[in-house]
Amino acid sequence: xxxxxxxxxxxxxxxxxxxxxxxxxxxxxxxxxxxxxxxxxxxxxxxxxxxxxxxxxxxxxxxxxxxxxxxxxxxxxxxxxxxxxxxxxxxxxxxxxxxxxxxxxxxxxxxxxxxxxxxxxxxxxxxxxxxxxxxxxxxxxxxxxxxxxxxxxxxxxxxxxxxxxxxxxxxxxxxxxxxxxxxxxxxxxxxxxxxxxxxxxxxxxxxxxxxxxxxxxxxxxxxxxxxxxxxxxxxxxxxxx
Amino acid sequence: xxxxxxxxxxxxxxxxxxxxxxxxxxxxxxxxxxxxxxxxxxxxxxxxxxxxxxxxxxxxxxxxxxxxxxxxxxxxxxxxxxxxxxxxxxxxxxxxxxxxxxxxxxxxxxxxxxxxxxxxxxxxxxxxxxxxxxxxxxxxxxxxxxxxxxxxxxxxxxxxxxxxxxxxxxxxxxxxxxxxxxxxxxxxxxxxxxxxxxxxxxxxxxxxxxxxxxxxxxxxxxxxxxxxxxxxxxxxxxxxxxx
Numbered sequence: 001x002x003x004x005x006x007x008x009x010x011x012x013x014x015x016x017x018x019x020x021x022x023x024x025x026x027x028x029x030x031x032x033x034x035x036x037x038x039x040x041x042x043x044x045x046x047x048x049x050x051x052x053x054x055x056x057x058x059x060x061x062x063x064x065x066x067x068x069x070x071x072x073x074x075x076x077x078x079x080x081x082x083x084x085x086x087x088x089x090x091x092x093x094x095x096x097x098x099x100x101x102x103x104x105x106x107x108x109x110x111x112x113x114x115x116x117x118x119x120x121x122x123x124x125x126x127x128x129x130x131x132x133x134x135x136x137x138x139x140x141x142x143x144x145x146x147x148x149x150x151x152x153x154x155x156x157x158x159x160x161x162x163x164x165x166x167x168x169x170x171x172x173x174x175x176x177x178x179x180x181x182x183x184x185x186x187x188x189x190x191x192x193x194x195x196x197x198x199x200x201x202x203x204x205x206x207x208x209x210x211x212x213x214x215x216x217x218x219x220x221x222x223x224x225x226x227x228x229x230x231x232x233x234x235x236x237x238x239x240x241x
Numbered sequence: 242x243x244x245x246x247x248x249x250x251x252x253x254x255x256x257x258x259x260x261x262x263x264x265x266x267x268x269x270x271x272x273x274x275x276x277x278x279x280x281x282x283x284x285x286x287x288x289x290x291x292x293x294x295x296x297x298x299x300x301x302x303x304x305x306x307x308x309x310x311x312x313x314x315x316x317x318x319x320x321x322x323x324x325x326x327x328x329x330x331x332x333x334x335x336x337x338x339x340x341x342x343x344x345x346x347x348x349x350x351x352x353x354x355x356x357x358x359x360x361x362x363x364x365x366x367x368x369x370x371x372x373x374x375x376x377x378x379x380x381x382x383x384x385x386x387x388x389x390x391x392x393x394x395x396x397x398x399x400x401x402x403x404x405x406x407x408x409x410x411x412x413x414x415x416x417x418x419x420x421x422x423x424x425x426x427x428x429x430x431x432x433x434x435x436x437x438x439x440x441x442x443x444x445x446x447x448x449x450x451x452x453x454x455x456x457x458x459x460x461x462x463x464x465x466x467x468x469x470x471x472x473x474x475x476x477x478x479x480x481x482x483x484x
Binding site for chain 2: 048051052053054055072073074076077079081083084085087088089090091092096100101103104105132145148
């Protein structure tokens, strides 16, 4: 089993505040890791460091063997990243935006068009392909961000709250999509929705105050008969008390 | 360079997808036209050249170019798209060069649209078109210098007003450095600095171009000036991208 994502002692300090405190884990091909934790736990910060947006204060991570600090561009090539809130250029049309991302990722001509078309099909965006992104609803915007992350079929996907703001049907579709892609990728998704972890993830990592509190399968977390909610509360509140 | 060109292409299209392009170009043309014909005495001086036009362009760019650059990074921060752009497989340097080239090409379009002035002098007399051409080249280089300053300052803050005001102030410093007021003051008090100030003055360098002279020194000045600010921009971005 080869680990596509290896995180080693990743740490981020903002002044005296430690947002992420020596987080280490690795994710193998075929795994879907659910990243759980209360707001401000350090989920987004960890993901930003992994995506090469924030430089870590200490520690490092490797994506498909490429160090995110020493060789950021090769690492980013293997990665599909959905930033928190799925930011996109509002004045661009969906197809122009995806074509821009495809070009940056080195696709040209017919292959570029294929990639864009496939990404739009997978995220059900064909109907709005020529609309400016700013005119779309929240759910569509999120799917544009998702399409951008899937475009180059990367071996590693890091999705920050991929289902936030979607209606139940859309949530279902995104989960189906993740399940479908799971066998040949390493995926990390962050979420607040606990049932989502049980639905799509093969592994759950609970993080609070920058530290990993639990790392096991969703089934093992609730093995003692408690609900996911209770487990989450006792883990994340227990230590604060 | 390829990645920088792709970024530049997207940026350039973005100007025309929003009212920014129309507003900027219309205001630029109205102001250059008005100043050239009134204060510049375009007709009354009875000479077939564009000297009155060229004398106003750097001062207009002083205000208009920072208006163009203030949003370049500040807006990316506000929208969060900076996180998207910088997690694509490109270096911060490529993103900086891409944004700069797009803005520069946009300024070139605005300058090119002043062509009716050039037609007018050719109808009314026999101007030296070589001098006109070097004058335009000089304008483009001044625009490039101010753009490079403005873009770097835009990377410092997420507030567009602050980016604008600081960029105007910084550009003014380099515009006014060679003016008699500054150099005379420095000659009297700090003689060493007078030459330095004149050497760093964008307007002083530009003056040569309006006379039809392209000297290697002026050219190297603009090239290194732009390169310096772009480099600074990439460094700022690398350190402050997530702030």
